[in-house]
Amino acid sequence: MKNSLKRVFISGAAFLATAFATHAQTTSAFTRQDTLRGSITPERAWWDLTYYHLDVQINPADSTIKGVNTVRYKVLEPKQLMQIDLQPPMSIEKVVQNGQELQYNRDGNVYYIQLSENQLAGAVKAVDIYYGGKPPVSVRPPWSGGLTWQKDANGKPFVANSNQGDGASMWWPCKDHMYDEPDSMLISATVPENLIDVSNGRLRGVDQNKDGTRTYHWFISNPINNYGVNVNVADYANFSETYQGEKGELDCNYYVLTYNLDVAKRQFKDVPRMLEAFEHWFGPYPFYEDSYKLVEVPYLGMEHQSSVTYGNGYQNGYLGRDLSGTGWGLKFDYIIIHESGHEWFANNITYKDIADMWVHESFTTYSENLFLDYHYGKEASSAYVIGQRANIQNDIPIIGHYNVNNSGSGDMYFKGANMLHTLRQIVEDDEKWRGILRGLNKDFYHQTVTTAQIENYLSQHVGRDLSSFFNQYLRDIRVPKLEYQVTGKVLKYRWSNSVAGFNMPVKVLLNGKEKWLEPTTNWQELKGLKKNTAVKVDPNFYIEASDLAAQ
Secondary structure, three states: OOOOOOOEEEOOEEEOOOOOOOOOOOOOOOOHHHHHHHOOOHHHHOEEEEEEEEEEEEEOOOOEEEEEEEEEEEEOOOOOEEEEEOOOOOEEEEEEEOOEEOEEEEEOOEEEEEOOOOOOOOOEEEEEEEEEEOOOEOOOOOOOOEEEEEEOOOOOEEEEEEOOOOOHHHOOOEOOOOOOOOOEEEEEEEEEOOOEEEEOOEEEEEEEOOOOEEEEEEEEOOOOOHHHOOEEEEOEEEEEEEEEEOOEEEEEEEEEEHHHHHHHHHHOOHHHHHHHHHHHHHOOOOOHHHOEEEEEOOOOEEOOOOOEEEOOOOOOEEOOEOOOOOOHHHOOEHHHHHHHHOOOEOOOEEEOOHHHOHHHHHHHHHHHHHHHHHHHOHHHHHHHHHHHHHHOOOOOOOOOOOOOOOOOOHHHOHHHHHHHHHHHHHHOOHHHHHHHHHHHHHHOOOEEEOHHHHHHHHHHHHOOOOHHHHHHHHHOOOOOEEEEEEEOOEEEEEEEOOOOOOOOOEEEEEOOEEEEEOOOOOOEEEOOOOOOOOEEEOOOOOOEEEEHHHO
């Protein structure tokens, strides 16, 4: 979870002043390294990533890691120069293909590997990349990338990575762009024998090594994005349960610090409640084959695929606070619900370019009020999402700059959720809306997507051209304003403060009676009203309203 909010307001009071700081840039002064990281370069485009085997040794004693990543790929075009990403101070030590050591050059965060064998279209090949070093330490995890090296209350190492935005290449060599995911992956993590590593997927086995270490082998059988790959190393206790879900039995495993076992068994009861609500709204959990895990870490939490990380202090709300200011945010553990929601929107449906991060964060923030809707009713969910509006900054557009690894405004969270809540009102059919959300997860199952794909899908299934709707909320910082005036028996109304061609329908109450209006940016009239008709806009629409007669 990332955000570029500089401040968050709860019930009018300044709160969590830097809670959502981010990597997001608000300037267009991008560097060559931004382009190399954020674009599909020629050295990336010619090969299709199919598999990783990340074999890594984690050394808490000196905060170093070393290992080898085997990269398997399919040749799409016969080219010889491959781009692999690994950020300083980490470095590649050698690259081998079929026993032959290869030449490579470094350009900042990028290594260009010169392949010796002919790369024939259709061939499946692999390179072994040996590397090591002392990875960056995250200053403010998870909002700054890197590894966190801490000690638990018993003085034992407590280690985890978090690197959305800043890149998985902070600690392991990879094709560090979201457009291409491996079809499967094996993580072999070697740690001191008195510790446990928990990573994505299912545990295949544990090797006891002669040097006082153990190697944990975790296999992910589904596609996985780079920042979703994780290692969590600690003195863990484990408990588990089976959830009877839409696709059958789902294994749920929980890894917590040994002395937190009892409190975790109570707090983690939100997991089956989450699964019940989200399978209802979004469809089956997307990774039955790889299980669901919730893992305690030394930072707030993150959406690592099938290995959701948790650090919310075993309390409801966001670190015990309600981000909506309504009280409803204290009915659930924010990190369990939000970060697990990303299994559908981030890990199942994944943005191709980080500029489209709203696809992850808007839908997932919106999932919080759908959780409330399922368990506490529609009024509770509406109150919650409307309450979150106090946090919206309207500073820069939600969509960032493409091809330079740049995300947009942190408004992708609360404004994005309110945009989707508004769209639900336009649909005006909750079963249809539920079908659309489930359809997204079915039709884009395990895919990387663009904003255009999501916009077009929603327009098609809502049955309305939503281009101006998305231009308004994703690409503009203004809140659309419904201007109106009742004169005699006539209501005049239009949209202002809006993009060209904005034509969103809106529900109003005329003397307490519901009426749908179809405003445009031109004045329209509704005649035949009673004199002095009172006009009230449905608060579920994220808009402003201005009664010109009252000014």
